[in-house]
Amino acid sequence: MSDANQISYWELIKNGILKENTIFKLALSLCPAIAVTTSLKNGFFMGVAVVFVQVMVNLTVSAMRKFIHQRIRLPIFMLVISGWVTVVNLLMDAYVPDVYKEVGLYIQLIVAFASILARAEMFASKNRLTPSLFDGLGMGLGFLVALVFISIFRELFGKGTILGVSIIGAKPLLILVLPAGGFFAVGILMALFNWLYARYAAKPGAH
Amino acid sequence: MERSRDQNRLIVSTSPHIRSEETTQHIVWSVNLALLPAALMGIYFFGPMAAAIIAVSITTAVLCEYGYQKALKKRVTIDDGSAVLTGLLFGLTLPPSVPLYIPFVGSFVAIVLAKQLFGGLGFNIFNPALIGRAFVQISFPKLMTVWLEPTAAFVFIDAKTTATPLGILKEEGLQKLLEHSGTYLNLYTNMLFGHRPGSLGETSVVALLMGAAFLLYRRYISWHIPVSFLSTAGLLAWVFGGSEGLFTGDPVLHLLSGGIILSAFFMATDYVTSPSIRKGQIIFGIGCGFLTMLIRLKGGYPEGVMFAILLMNCFSPLIDRSFRSNVFGAAERKGLLK
Amino acid sequence: MTGKDILKITLNLAVIYIAGGLIIALVHAATSPIRYHNKVVAEELALKSLVPDADKIEKLGDWKIHEKDAKYFVAKKGEATIGYIVQSYGKGYSSYINTLIAVDRDFRVKKVKILDQKETPGLGDEIEEDSFTDLLKGKDADHLKVLKTETTEYVQAITGATISSRAVTDDAVRNGVKFIKATITGGGAGHVGR
Structure with a gap:
């Protein structure tokens, strides 16, 4: 991983979205993935918050990687993460108050995301600024993309709307916006993602 | 040859008792037969729509099983009757007023999500018909709470919508329920024969008991689960079900209403999703009865058997294992003491 | 652990706390009027819409x-x-x-x-x-x-x-x-x- 400059930046982003997708491939952070995806708006802003935190944490850790003492690197990473989560928490409360009212609790929970700490430890603390930026971007976007797909699926089929605008005109499968249906939705989309990914990866020339 | 080996394996894995002359297929078709009287009574009371609902439900279940097994290039097992049974059981739990896409969606969920995705017959943790029922209950809460007055005439007429006896009992109390039918005797006879609002196949207690008696006589089901289930529910109904303090409840009324008879004999006894050890079956039945009454008396829904059985399904493997390991543990302790 | 390590760790923590504290304080100061405004306005609007x-x-x-x-x-x-x-x-x-x-x-x-x-x-x-x-x-x-x-x-x-x-x-x-x-x-x- 230390010779990341040999991998192109595009590869780093693709890695986060496809090969190591937080939700669909690693099955991490499923709690917020189910809790906030009842509407596209909530899912999207949660994803944006994660992209922001992941990128800023990666940048901070990468910039300080030579300065941080090995013995306390994990507490330092946690401090950095919680600092940036507090920032995004304040920003969302100020600028998207209606979304914050519903997903605020899960924004604060980003502190405990395994994927964010894992990228800081495994990638950012060993790589220069630019690769760390793209790695953070890729991992964050992977989460964002997954959340957007899940919430489109759940909002469309659970409430019959997209972004609050009525598309179907009825509530076809109410269960999808309830927690139990959230598991169904994540499971179905996870299966679909892996099926498509397996076909894509089997093609010659693809990674 | 491949085939008979599979069938033997199924019997061994679902039930530890030697019944070499019985195949899974034979048992499952017998259960279907045992449900027939209840289905016919449902059609008699609620009219041609009831027949359509059951037909859609069974057809969808069979087609889904066939389609899934074909698509995944597995051996097609629709002739074992288990898809028909799931479809039939699911159809019998539906209110007679539902539009026909509800049996379609529910049967699809029951067969594909609750049964085949877990690996097919013998591997599902939850009773497929009940998962289908829970799915449509949560997805279409309004349609699933419209009940029809039984017409007992095989014609298309707009039957009056009404509340189920359990609904009335929960919302307005026993007095209101008595007003509807006059005397206690009338009330009990109506409920015994199935002349009451409710799900298609749950209302006719007599027809259900006939089927259950047949299955018990042929030893396809054992008495342990139904008896512990119903007696626990009855006891709790008597102790806590009354409006004038403890021990004033009406256990008979609670046992005759809702889907408790249908569920206790035909769903809780499902080989795959209930414990196979006798002691475990009694624990399972007590748990079902307790949860049913907890939901009926204290919960938000008037009827609780569906969630009660599904919750106890989770515990089946655990119950089985705890009773097995007890035996091993006892032997071990003895050895240590020596 | 040598004295040099202890010094470095102390320095690490000090820098993180000061920098983190500063950033959070700045964001808090910048957003605090907006958040206050949001809440007050939301309440006023709700009250007003009840008795127009x-x-x-x-x-x-x-x-x-x-x-x-x-x-x-x-x-x-x-x-x-x-x-x-x-x-x-x-x-x-x-x-x-x-x-x-x-x-x-x-x-x-x-x-x-x-x-x-x-x-x-x-x-x-x-x-x-x-x-x-x-x-x-x-x-x-x-x-x-x-x-x-x-x-x-x-x-x-x-x-x-x-x-x-x-x-x-x-x-x-x-x-x-x-x-x-x-x-x-x-x-x-x-x-x-x-």
């Missing part, structure tokens, strides 16, 4: 229901009192339902607004819709009662969501109306059932 013809809404005091703090207001047009607004809570199926109730001078409901609820999506949350809250309009405390049968004199329950309908009508709104009536006509804090 009032030009002044003044807080009268606080009261408690279900152990929760709630406020009540008087709505004035010029110098004349045209109604009252009372905040109230009802215990629903899965949450406490936070409501604002506007009443006229005869203590009949003018309008009800659900501020916050976490009832079952698709069922209980229909209490937020106008089709339900409009049913409460014009009712006095004696007629704020949910029935499962068809009714216009009382309030008809939402199909499949009797508990949530009751929580709003029989609990939050009726107790709120009783309270404001007792407080205004009786002069002091009146007694409210439950």
